[in-house]
Amino acid sequence: MAEFKSSAIDCGVVEAVQTRAFDVVVVGGGPAGMAAALAAHKADARVAILEREQHLGGILRQCIHPGFGLSHFKQELTGPEYAQRFIDQVQATDIALFLNSMVIGIDSGEPTEDAALHTVTLMSPAGMLQLTGRAVVLAMGCRERTRSEIKIPGSRPAGVFTAGLAQRYINIENLKPGSRAVILGSGDIGLIMARRCTLEGISVEGVYELMPYANGLRRNVKNCLDDFGIPLHLSTTVTRVIGHDRVEAVEVSQVDEHLAPIPGTERIVPCDTLLLSVGLIPENELSVAAGVELDPRTRGAVVDQSLQTGVPGIFACGNVLHVHDLADNVTTESERAGAAAAAYALGGGAETDAVADTGCELTVSPAGNAGYALPGRITAVALTKLNFRVRRPVDAARVKILADGEELFAGKVRAFKPSVMESFPLSAKVIQRALDLGASEIVLSVDPVEEA
Numbered sequence: 001m002a003e004f005k006s007s008a009i010d011c012g013v014v015e016a017v018q019t020r021a022f023d024v025v026v027v028g029g030g031p032a033g034m035a036a037a038l039a040a041h042k043a044d045a046r047v048a049i050l051e052r053e054q055h056l057g058g059i060l061r062q063c064i065h066p067g068f069g070l071s072h073f074k075q076e077l078t079g080p081e082y083a084q085r086f087i088d089q090v091q092a093t094d095i096a097l098f099l100n101s102m103v104i105g106i107d108s109g110e111p112t113e114d115a116a117l118h119t120v121t122l123m124s125p126a127g128m129l130q131l132t133g134r135a136v137v138l139a140m141g142c143r144e145r146t147r148s149e150i151k152i153p154g155s156r157p158a159g160v161f162t163a164g165l166a167q168r169y170i171n172i173e174n175l176k177p178g179s180r181a182v183i184l185g186s187g188d189i190g191l192i193m194a195r196r197c198t199l200e201g202i203s204v205e206g207v208y209e210l211m212p213y214a215n216g217l218r219r220n221v222k223n224c225l226d227d228f229g230i231p232l233h234l235s236t237t238v239t240r241v242i243g244h245d246r247v248e249a250v251e252v253s254q255v256d257e258h259l260a261p262i263p264g265t266e267r268i269v270p271c272d273t274l275l276l277s278v279g280l281i282p283e284n285e286l287s288v289a290a291g292v293e294l295d296p297r298t299r300g301a302v303v304d305q306s307l308q309t310g311v312p313g314i315f316a317c318g319n320v321l322h323v324h325d326l327a328d329n330v331t332t333e334s335e336r337a338g339a340a341a342a343a344y345a346l347g348g349g350a351e352t353d354a355v356a357d358t359g360c361e362l363t364v365s366p367a368g369n370a371g372y373a374l375p376g377r378i379t380a381v382a383l384t385k386l387n388f389r390v391r392r393p394v395d396a397a398r399v400k401i402l403a404d405g406e407e408l409f410a411g412k413v414r415a416f417k418p419s420v421m422e423s424f425p426l427s428a429k430v431i432q433r434a435l436d437l438g439a440s441e442i443v444l445s446v447d448p449v450e451e452a
Ligand SMILES: Cc1cc2nc3c(=O)[nH]c(=O)nc-3n(C[C@H](O)[C@H](O)[C@H](O)COP(=O)(O)OP(=O)(O)OC[C@H]3O[C@@H](n4cnc5c(N)ncnc54)[C@H](O)[C@@H]3O)c2cc1C
Pocket: 027, 028, 029, 030, 031, 032, 033, 050, 051, 052, 053, 057, 058, 059, 060, 063, 101, 102, 103, 104, 139, 140, 141, 142, 143, 144, 163, 164, 165, 167, 188, 189, 192, 280, 283, 286, 317, 318, 319, 320, 324, 325, 326, 327, 328, 330
């Protein structure tokens, strides 16, 4: 394997920034980046992975609990075990690996026959380096929402952490964040941290959730809360942080149907630690600076069916595209992005995807209870995987596909939950039907079924 760790880069007096050329440059070395890189390499592209940490693996390095690999490997693995399988595969190839390398910019030029299209600039302890690639895959993952983003009133003592930071402290740094914790948010990271804290001897006073339902996967509510006797308080939120130097307690209040705290329901819960599991934000500052349009619903890029963004040759996958609950789904999606990026890079430009002569240009919009639909654009008449999430849980609903007010498809009646990312195969026939109607938009709707 050609490995370009930072120490290997010449850090003497450099007059011009060094440049290296690749077919596909992958930004991020988590499960998304590794799967994309391996798929592009399999298609005979010259590939580089750029990762700001010293190790590949992304966030999975700190997810030491089991539950990974069930669909991809048909075997239950921990996060590090799952990641290691891909690290081993990457290391068995000549994929160039730039670790300890923070990507600080992506510049895109006009596509030409032989010139590289994109220039990716990275900083490492050895200095600045530029990689050129005909295609770039964005795989930068997510970051967690913090206290300031949900504006919890009160004092500002030590002891307020995002759940993922506490996960890193415990699982990687061997540090104990506190002794008595309250967890705000019932997303999967919060549920997993409730169990982790309990196993580490930290008393968990309860998990408090603003919504009237748990936000994490059902299996995590069962395995992490029910099995450990940790209470889950729905329709309840933290309304004040109390403490001077260190958190001493939090005030919790019940909320009404508009999610506003109900006066008179305040309760003080003594604790020294508040863990926040209140959502993830795709890390898209680089993408925006590169001219990539974002979907305000996913906060990830608007992509087409091959996961190509609106900037030709820039693809996106994994949590930077939309938040996934299962790493296995990240892998499957990212393999598609890597293969499409290689096809673009080796095929010489944008016209590689059975797209060019179909005249197909449809936007995909969510409606009803569907919170988002991905891809947001369809440019080929071909079987297309649609991903979506519902906004609220519903016991009986069906997926409908509409164009120009006409119903083109109606799925089976079933239950939907916001915690589960859904996928749906949109057939070429339905896409063609929308085009025949002269539609420019396909609408994906998840409508509750009325009781007879
Ligand atoms: C705190 C946290 C805990 C989670 N816990 C679980 C869990 O328990 N179970 C589960 O199934 N899922 C969990 N997830 C979801 C999990 O992130 C995804 O399933 C999956 O790991 C996403 O893969 P990814 O490659 O898209 O992102 P990541 O794994 O986040 O990888 C992104 C990589 O990109 C790198 N990067 C970002 N920006 C740059 C840059 N500018 N230059 C160079 N490198 C860059 C990062 O360092 C990182 O290594 C968790 C997510 C978070 C944030």
